Amino acid sequence: xxxxxxxxxxxxxxxxxxxxxxxxxxxxxxxxxxxxxxxxxxxxxxxxxxxxxxxxxxxxxxxxxxxxxxxxxxxxxxxxxxxxxxxxxxxxxxxxxxxxxxxxxxxxxxxx
Amino acid sequence: xxxxxxxxxxxxxxxxxxxxxxxxxxxxxxxxxxxxxxxxxxxxxxxxxxxxxxxxxxxxxxxxxxxxxxxxxxxxxxxxxxxxxxxxxxxxxxxxxxxxxxxxxxxxxxxxx
Numbered sequence: 001x002x003x004x005x006x007x008x009x010x011x012x013x014x015x016x017x018x019x020x021x022x023x024x025x026x027x028x029x030x031x032x033x034x035x036x037x038x039x040x041x042x043x044x045x046x047x048x049x050x051x052x053x054x055x056x057x058x059x060x061x062x063x064x065x066x067x068x069x070x071x072x073x074x075x076x077x078x079x080x081x082x083x084x085x086x087x088x089x090x091x092x093x094x095x096x097x098x099x100x101x102x103x104x105x106x107x108x109x110x111x112x
Numbered sequence: 113x114x115x116x117x118x119x120x121x122x123x124x125x126x127x128x129x130x131x132x133x134x135x136x137x138x139x140x141x142x143x144x145x146x147x148x149x150x151x152x153x154x155x156x157x158x159x160x161x162x163x164x165x166x167x168x169x170x171x172x173x174x175x176x177x178x179x180x181x182x183x184x185x186x187x188x189x190x191x192x193x194x195x196x197x198x199x200x201x202x203x204x205x206x207x208x209x210x211x212x213x214x215x216x217x218x219x220x221x222x223x224x225x
Contacts, residue, residue, distance in 0.1 A: 003155070041217060043218075045214070056212055059212070100161055103157070
Protein backbone atom coordinates (compact mmCIF):
# COMPACT_ATOMS: atom_id res chain seq x y z
CA UNK A 1 0.00 0.00 0.00
CA UNK A 2 1.11 3.57 -0.54
CA UNK A 3 2.47 5.29 2.55
CA UNK A 4 1.53 8.56 4.21
CA UNK A 5 2.39 11.37 1.82
CA UNK A 6 3.18 14.93 2.82
CA UNK A 7 3.54 18.05 0.69
CA UNK A 8 5.72 20.01 0.41
CA UNK A 9 8.81 18.32 1.76
CA UNK A 10 10.40 21.70 2.48
CA UNK A 11 9.03 25.21 2.80
CA UNK A 12 10.82 28.46 3.53
CA UNK A 13 8.61 31.46 4.22
CA UNK A 14 8.96 34.88 5.75
CA UNK A 15 7.56 35.77 9.13
CA UNK A 16 3.99 36.92 8.75
CA UNK A 17 3.26 34.85 5.66
CA UNK A 18 0.86 31.93 5.41
CA UNK A 19 1.80 28.33 4.73
CA UNK A 20 -0.43 25.32 4.14
CA UNK A 21 0.86 21.81 4.65
CA UNK A 22 -0.91 18.81 3.21
CA UNK A 23 -1.11 15.19 4.32
CA UNK A 24 -2.53 12.26 2.38
CA UNK A 25 -3.03 9.33 4.76
CA UNK A 26 -3.00 5.67 3.84
CA UNK A 27 -6.27 4.77 2.17
CA UNK A 28 -8.75 3.37 4.67
CA UNK A 29 -7.07 4.88 7.71
CA UNK A 30 -9.72 6.76 9.66
CA UNK A 31 -7.23 8.18 12.16
CA UNK A 32 -5.02 11.06 11.09
CA UNK A 33 -2.58 12.85 13.35
CA UNK A 34 -0.34 15.91 13.13
CA UNK A 35 2.89 16.13 15.12
CA UNK A 36 5.76 18.62 15.17
CA UNK A 37 9.44 18.40 16.05
CA UNK A 38 11.02 21.73 16.88
CA UNK A 39 14.79 22.36 17.08
CA UNK A 40 15.82 18.76 17.75
CA UNK A 41 13.44 18.37 20.67
CA UNK A 42 10.82 15.70 21.15
CA UNK A 43 8.11 15.06 18.59
CA UNK A 44 5.03 16.79 19.98
CA UNK A 45 1.41 15.95 19.31
CA UNK A 46 -0.72 18.64 17.67
CA UNK A 47 -4.07 17.05 16.90
CA UNK A 48 -5.99 13.92 15.96
CA UNK A 49 -8.78 13.46 13.43
CA UNK A 50 -11.14 10.52 13.28
CA UNK A 51 -12.47 10.72 9.77
CA UNK A 52 -13.44 14.39 9.38
CA UNK A 53 -13.94 15.10 13.09
CA UNK A 54 -11.34 16.55 15.44
CA UNK A 55 -10.97 13.96 18.21
CA UNK A 56 -8.27 15.75 20.16
CA UNK A 57 -6.75 19.14 19.41
CA UNK A 58 -5.12 19.67 22.79
CA UNK A 59 -1.66 20.05 21.26
CA UNK A 60 -2.42 22.93 18.91
CA UNK A 61 -0.17 25.76 20.09
CA UNK A 62 -2.43 28.71 19.35
CA UNK A 63 -5.11 30.04 17.01
CA UNK A 64 -2.60 30.73 14.24
CA UNK A 65 -2.81 27.02 13.45
CA UNK A 66 -5.85 25.62 11.62
CA UNK A 67 -6.24 21.99 10.65
CA UNK A 68 -8.94 20.60 8.41
CA UNK A 69 -9.85 17.23 7.01
CA UNK A 70 -12.73 17.77 4.66
CA UNK A 71 -14.46 14.57 3.62
CA UNK A 72 -12.30 12.52 5.94
CA UNK A 73 -9.55 11.98 3.36
CA UNK A 74 -6.54 14.27 3.13
CA UNK A 75 -5.78 16.92 5.73
CA UNK A 76 -4.30 20.40 5.64
CA UNK A 77 -2.53 22.34 8.36
CA UNK A 78 -2.42 26.08 7.83
CA UNK A 79 -0.19 28.45 9.78
CA UNK A 80 -1.28 32.08 9.51
CA UNK A 81 0.59 34.28 10.18
CA UNK A 82 3.78 32.27 10.62
CA UNK A 83 6.22 33.18 13.40
CA UNK A 84 9.89 32.26 13.78
CA UNK A 85 9.13 29.72 16.52
CA UNK A 86 6.90 27.77 14.14
CA UNK A 87 9.99 26.46 12.36
CA UNK A 88 10.38 22.72 12.62
CA UNK A 89 9.44 19.45 11.00
CA UNK A 90 5.71 18.75 10.79
CA UNK A 91 4.81 15.09 10.66
CA UNK A 92 1.54 13.52 9.71
CA UNK A 93 0.60 9.98 10.71
CA UNK A 94 -2.36 7.73 10.05
CA UNK A 95 -3.72 4.48 11.41
CA UNK A 96 -6.64 2.13 11.42
CA UNK A 97 -8.61 1.96 14.66
CA UNK A 98 -6.55 0.23 17.35
CA UNK A 99 -3.42 -0.14 15.26
CA UNK A 100 -0.02 1.52 15.31
CA UNK A 101 0.63 4.76 13.49
CA UNK A 102 2.43 5.10 10.16
CA UNK A 103 4.27 8.38 9.76
CA UNK A 104 4.95 10.46 6.71
CA UNK A 105 8.38 11.86 5.90
CA UNK A 106 7.45 15.26 7.22
CA UNK A 107 7.48 18.84 5.99
CA UNK A 108 10.45 20.90 7.08
CA UNK A 109 9.18 24.44 7.67
CA UNK A 110 11.62 27.29 8.03
CA UNK A 111 10.30 30.73 8.96
CA UNK A 112 12.81 33.52 8.36
CA UNK B 113 1.64 16.88 32.70
CA UNK B 114 2.39 13.89 30.54
CA UNK B 115 6.10 13.46 29.98
CA UNK B 116 8.52 10.84 28.65
CA UNK B 117 12.22 11.09 29.45
CA UNK B 118 14.71 9.28 27.23
CA UNK B 119 18.39 8.49 27.80
CA UNK B 120 20.99 8.69 26.52
CA UNK B 121 20.65 11.46 23.95
CA UNK B 122 23.57 10.04 21.99
CA UNK B 123 25.04 6.54 21.97
CA UNK B 124 28.04 5.27 20.07
CA UNK B 125 28.80 1.54 19.93
CA UNK B 126 31.07 -0.75 17.98
CA UNK B 127 29.54 -3.01 15.38
CA UNK B 128 28.48 -6.25 17.04
CA UNK B 129 28.00 -4.72 20.48
CA UNK B 130 24.63 -4.26 22.16
CA UNK B 131 22.83 -0.95 22.56
CA UNK B 132 20.30 -0.07 25.25
CA UNK B 133 18.03 2.99 25.30
CA UNK B 134 15.92 3.74 28.35
CA UNK B 135 12.71 5.70 28.82
CA UNK B 136 10.64 6.72 31.81
CA UNK B 137 7.06 7.89 31.59
CA UNK B 138 5.00 9.93 34.02
CA UNK B 139 1.40 9.05 33.15
CA UNK B 140 0.47 5.91 35.05
CA UNK B 141 -2.50 5.42 32.69
CA UNK B 142 -0.16 4.78 29.75
CA UNK B 143 -0.55 1.27 28.39
CA UNK B 144 1.00 1.29 24.91
CA UNK B 145 4.72 1.88 24.27
CA UNK B 146 6.03 1.99 20.70
CA UNK B 147 9.57 2.60 19.49
CA UNK B 148 10.31 4.47 16.27
CA UNK B 149 13.50 4.55 14.22
CA UNK B 150 14.22 7.59 12.07
CA UNK B 151 17.04 7.45 9.57
CA UNK B 152 18.41 10.72 8.29
CA UNK B 153 15.87 12.51 6.13
CA UNK B 154 13.35 9.69 6.33
CA UNK B 155 10.10 9.12 8.18
CA UNK B 156 9.91 7.73 11.72
CA UNK B 157 9.25 4.01 11.35
CA UNK B 158 7.65 1.78 13.96
CA UNK B 159 10.11 -0.99 14.81
CA UNK B 160 8.54 -2.61 17.85
CA UNK B 161 5.83 -1.92 20.40
CA UNK B 162 4.69 -3.37 23.70
CA UNK B 163 1.44 -3.22 25.60
CA UNK B 164 1.14 -3.07 29.35
CA UNK B 165 -0.08 -6.64 29.76
CA UNK B 166 3.36 -8.05 28.90
CA UNK B 167 6.80 -7.42 30.34
CA UNK B 168 8.97 -8.22 27.34
CA UNK B 169 8.71 -8.58 23.58
CA UNK B 170 11.37 -9.66 21.12
CA UNK B 171 11.70 -9.45 17.36
CA UNK B 172 14.98 -10.84 16.03
CA UNK B 173 17.76 -8.52 17.25
CA UNK B 174 15.38 -6.05 18.89
CA UNK B 175 13.69 -6.44 22.26
CA UNK B 176 11.69 -4.15 24.50
CA UNK B 177 11.16 -4.56 28.23
CA UNK B 178 8.55 -2.85 30.38
CA UNK B 179 8.46 -2.31 34.12
CA UNK B 180 5.05 -0.82 34.90
CA UNK B 181 5.74 -0.44 38.59
CA UNK B 182 8.78 1.73 37.95
CA UNK B 183 7.26 3.26 34.79
CA UNK B 184 10.36 2.34 32.81
CA UNK B 185 10.72 0.74 29.39
CA UNK B 186 13.84 0.00 27.39
CA UNK B 187 14.92 -0.89 23.88
CA UNK B 188 17.67 -3.47 23.46
CA UNK B 189 19.46 -3.98 20.15
CA UNK B 190 21.88 -6.90 19.99
CA UNK B 191 24.64 -7.55 17.43
CA UNK B 192 24.41 -3.99 16.17
CA UNK B 193 25.11 -3.25 12.52
CA UNK B 194 25.97 0.05 10.77
CA UNK B 195 22.44 0.17 9.32
CA UNK B 196 21.08 0.41 12.85
CA UNK B 197 22.51 3.94 12.99
CA UNK B 198 19.56 6.34 13.33
CA UNK B 199 17.58 8.39 15.83
CA UNK B 200 15.38 6.24 18.03
CA UNK B 201 12.27 7.63 19.73
CA UNK B 202 10.33 6.01 22.52
CA UNK B 203 6.70 6.98 23.12
CA UNK B 204 3.83 6.28 25.47
CA UNK B 205 0.09 6.40 24.97
CA UNK B 206 -3.10 5.90 26.97
CA UNK B 207 -5.83 3.56 25.91
CA UNK B 208 -3.92 1.71 23.25
CA UNK B 209 -2.45 2.58 19.90
CA UNK B 210 -5.14 5.02 18.72
CA UNK B 211 -4.53 7.78 21.21
CA UNK B 212 -1.91 10.46 20.92
CA UNK B 213 1.71 9.52 21.50
CA UNK B 214 3.91 11.30 24.02
CA UNK B 215 7.43 11.06 22.66
CA UNK B 216 10.83 11.07 24.28
CA UNK B 217 13.50 13.45 22.99
CA UNK B 218 15.25 10.82 20.89
CA UNK B 219 18.56 8.96 20.98
CA UNK B 220 21.09 9.30 18.19
CA UNK B 221 22.67 5.85 17.82
CA UNK B 222 25.91 5.59 15.89
CA UNK B 223 27.24 2.11 15.13
CA UNK B 224 30.91 2.26 14.26
CA UNK B 225 32.08 -0.36 11.73
